[in-house]
Amino acid sequence: MTSAETKQKLTREFSGIKYILTSGMRSKLLLTLHEKPKKLEELRNELQKPSATILHGLKELENNNLIQKEQKYYKLTSNGYLITTNMVKLIENWYSVNKSELFWNNHDLSDIPEDVLKNIYLLKDAKYVNSTTSDLSNAINTYLKLISTAKKLKIILPIYSENHFKNLINLFDNGKLEHLELIVNEELEYSMLKNENIKKSIIENDKVNIKVINRKTKLFLTISEEFVTLTLFFKDGHYDDSQILIGKDENALKWALTLYSYF
Template sequence: MTSHETKKQLTKEFSGLKYILTSEMRSKLLLTIYDDSKNLDDLRNELKKPSATILHGLKELENNNLVRKVQKYYELTSNGYLITTNMIKLIENWYSVNKSKLFWNNHDLSDLPDDALKNMYLLKNAEYVNSTTSDLSNAFNAYIKQISKARKLKIILPIYSENHFRHLITLLDGNELECLELVISEELENAMRQNEYIKQSILENEKVRIKTIKNNVKLFLTISDEAVCLTLFFKDGHYDDSQILIATDDEALKWALNLSAYY
């Protein structure tokens, strides 16, 4: 968690953040010259604003050591580059959370570590899938579709679900799945060992590696060769199988692997 002193410092620095974000011109100027320096004509053509407005914004950024002029071209200073990089991250985080706001609003996020929460932008391409009254299995079927052709699976499994076990056993019995890594709590492992069929088919299967953690976690994360799937728990503690996030890009894989490594 952020310390009290750090929070006080963040509050002080908010004025600087507000200075950038409350000005559409200042924000757009930083974003426009982020990848490449631009002259006034370039900026006027891209921003569709008069020279006087652009020059006023550039002067303000120069005074704050965020932009400098080299001959006829404007470029970011090192401070400007760092600020703009993190501004982009903030915008992408905002977009990612807002895009799947129903998913995040409905669930308990307490077992997502700070780094996972701060890097939500890595999930900006994730697809939100939910079940409906006409198709109660929509989310689960989307999950099974994603794992059905996997060669390797890494799963943080928080629930005892014979429905999930049955599909995993089918995959293990086939030729596609080469390796299954399960991260489970001591309590869940003990429960699985009470069922002889699950014990032999999963826990004692040579394709399966078990990593046991002391406590259960309120998230169900699956990482395959091509997809990341995340389901969570309601705030009342019950597991929700009706809503899922699915992503198939490298950024989401990076987010999921970091979360998996944390546990």
């Protein structure tokens, strides 16, 4: 199938999506039936709408093979379940982006693969932390406090920062950090090798596994067993350590590990 044919098919399908999303009643019916099959009385009580309005919406969805009636219960068809599941994902993606709007809007996202961005809803419970004029180090101090409790870390490190390496070395010296996995680019590795302390304490450390890639990255990702943090670059190419996204739930870790495995 050519790209032109694909575009035509997607355009036709968009009309179907628009049909659902432009109707509050149709959308709400699909979302409430996504939870479980329900009787008309349950739908009326939940949606606070008269039976005639609900029945009209149900009939429209039934004509489009999205719901069906079995005895007194309305339920999603297989098609209806698939479409509604993805509609829930769209809503959660929308919520996740809007919740951390400043973080996403201010930064270069080009190093995050499209397939990973599509699942941004997994970060819906992540916390956005930024530095302020009264506390310029708020974001970085929050990060340092988090990693101080970690036993194992996976880090995509895009910048050479002696302070970051110093903090990691201190974690090893204090016996807190048991294993570190680093992904760095060739230029960064070269800078690390020139610093004798970093070379000895990080590169030659048996507890450290370094993977070198032949490209610069535009994100700083840190993953432990209990949290994930993400900082990005401004669109002008400068690294931004004043804004950080922190996730501590299973979904955030899943999202981060997928991104990490990409590199």
